[in-house]
Amino acid sequence: MNDLAIETHALHKHYGDINAVDGLDMHVPRGAVYGFLGRNGAGKTTTIRVLTGLARATGGDMRVLDLDPRTDSVAILGRTGLVIEKMLIPSMTGNDLVRFNRSFFPHWSDALATKYAVVLELDMKRKFKKLSTGNRTKLCLLLALAQGAELVMLDEPTAGLDPVVTDQLLRLMVEDFANEGRTLFLSSHHLSEVERIAEWVGIIDHGKLLLEARLDDMRTSFRRVRVVGEALPLAVWPVIVSANTGEGTTEYVVRTDADAFTAHLESQGATVLDVTPLNLSEIFLEVVGKGKTNVSVEVLA
């Protein structure tokens, strides 16, 4: 059995001239909570659609649970809980949808469904079309999480949820997925939420994966280095993600080997003011927001 729940190589999905997914190389370990981060329109949802067979890949290779979505999408869907569009069958109540959904999934758990309904404070007797946006999202999540699936793929799962419910949901997901060998693939641009529960992070922009690494590795490797000095070696060091000069100081963000980098700067006559770690939000902004450098996946993975 492959150690990866999801693996893609040079995955492409084009809509006419638009490259929604443009050569995506991604590796999601089995049993991991994987945060798939990207700006709006980065290609997150399209990637999930392609991986589940809802959309056809234009090119490249992919495996989901050791299966090819192009030919085995039914088998993949039978083992995957998916939330993509927060739109269910409008005329059905929550209870109807549970009844409808249960028959498709052999590992469906009524106990889990009841638990999520209570925790998420859902009125299961209300028709889907009469639910608020937040409650619609909750019901979608309930249906996906109660499947008892090996792999759960959630696209922007906390969109529309209030902070209290978001907090409860994240706790529950950690409880249900920790040490169970199940994989949670979470696409989002709410970085703080991902940072709270994810073990792995992939950052996508313009259809390309710019960074894929363990979150802990990212935290220990990425550093902001502030220096004072003349004729500094701007953007020539291979680990530099970004470099900004202003008012006598230069601020570098490096993705790894901060110690060696600062030693190099000092050998060039620069004075290192400080070296500080970055949180996920700052790393994301450096990698995507400024878009100067693509960080190679191998460095941290």
Next chain:
Amino acid sequence: MYLWKYWRESRITFAVGLLLVGLLLWGVLKIHVTAPVQIQAARNGPRLNPAQIYLALAGVLTLPLAFLGLRFGSFGVGRDLGEGSGSFLFSRPRTRAFFVWSDWGYGMAQLLLLVIAANLVVELAAHRIAAGSGPIFLGGGPVSMFSIFCVQCVAGLLLTGLMFGLTYFTSVLVKSRGVLLTLGVLVAYLIGKQVVKHYWPDVTLPDLTLSEFSMSRSTIVGFAGGLGLSIALRAALALAFPVAAQVLLQQRDID
């Protein structure tokens, strides 16, 4: 359980269909009870032909049956695509063919029941109005009411099947505008038929029902005169639309 979903969507239309059949039955019984004098007078007049009465009444059913076929075709996958729940539905672990043919099978089963029920009432009406009028003649020879009943049931099923399949396909193609597109296609066909008839009188485009065969004794009795071929072609056409819907769904991305 998927059939339960289709049942939920179609049950009101099915109930309306049964209600229409019930009203027809009520009307048949009421006429016999409240207008015995008129019926007796009709029986004493020129000889009534139950076969023609049957066919006249069955002709009246064409429009409601076509409407029911159209309504049933608008349920299922096309409706989900129109309402935006297509991603949810198609992320259930079944093939797209499964969804199409489950919808089709269950919808056609309901339509078959309605067609048979409606024809039973029509046959009852023909019997009651023309009771005791002797052997049934059609096209110069005797036929059985059962033969006419069978041909009319097949005709009704083909008509509703065609409407169902066409609407199902157009609903997959253009989502919530499928019913309108179906009506547009029908109107265009009916107009085209009249245009052809006007400019090329020798050419006759097929009728949506099997009416050209209904009045022919020989075809009803022996399935001669192209009735079998006509049924096969219409059945193939009615089936072509769900097949096309399946192919379309398999080829396209679900959004």
